[in-house]
Amino acid sequence: MTRAIVLDIEGTTSPTDSVRTDLYGYTAARLPAWLAENTGGTADPVLAATRELAAEPEAGTDRVAEILRGWLESDVKAEPLKAAQGAICAQGFRAGALHGRFFADVAPALAAWHDAGFALYVYSSGSERNQRDWFTFAEPGDLSGLISGHFDLVSAGPKREPSSYDLIAERIVVPAAEILFLSDHPDELDAAVTAGWQVIGVHRPGEPNQPRPPHHWVSSFADVPLAGRHG
Structure with a gap:
C-alpha cells in the first residue's frame, strides 16, 4: 500500500x-x-x-x-x-521574473493523486524556500496547495544517504514501506530502497540521468501505477 x-x-x-x-x-x-x-x-x-x-x-x-x-x-x-x-x-x-516550470503530465497527476488521498511531499537539493516558490509560482498555476511538506539537504540530509529517507519517514509519520519515491537519479533510488521505501525511476526524454536496474522506470507521471486511496 x-x-x-x-x-x-x-x-x-x-x-x-x-x-x-x-x-x-x-x-x-x-x-x-x-x-x-x-x-x-x-x-x-x-x-x-x-x-x-x-x-x-x-x-x-x-x-x-x-x-x-x-x-x-x-x-x-x-x-x-x-x-x-x-x-x-x-x-x-x-x-515575476521566475516561474516554476513543469513537465506537462505533472500538474494533472499531482492533482489526481492529491484528490485520491495520497499525501505529497517534495525532497530536493534546492532549498525549501526555492521549492515552495517553484510550486507556488508555477507556470501551470499555484500547485502549493497539493504539497504537504518540503525537505532539502539541510532539513533531511544528502539524497544518496539512506539515513535521510529514514528521517523523512519519521517526520511525516508514515511507515517506510508505505512511501513511494519518484526520482530520475538511480543512486537516490538505491538509498531510498535501502531505507525500505518503494521507488519508481522517472526518465524523461533528453534528461541526463540514465535508467538503471533493478528499478522500474516510467517516462511520465501518467504511467505511475497507483490505485486511489480515498482516505
Missing part, C-alpha cells in the same frame, strides 16, 4: 535545464549586488559561512560572490549558497 509520495524536482517534475538555467542563472547574475546590498543584515550569515568553508576568513564581498558562483557552476551543495540562492530567487519569483 502507498500512503505518501515523495517527489524529486530536477529531472523528475521539472526539466533540469529549467532549474540550472533559470534559478542558477538568476542567482549568479545577482549574487554580487545582493551580498553588497545586504551586508550588515541577511547576507552576513552567508558571508561568514562561505569564508569558513572556503578557508578564506578575510574574503571581501566580491571574493565571496566569486566563490559562490564557482560552487554554483560546479553544483556544489553548500548551505550558504543555498541560503543566498533562496533569498535572491524569492525576489525573482515575486517580481
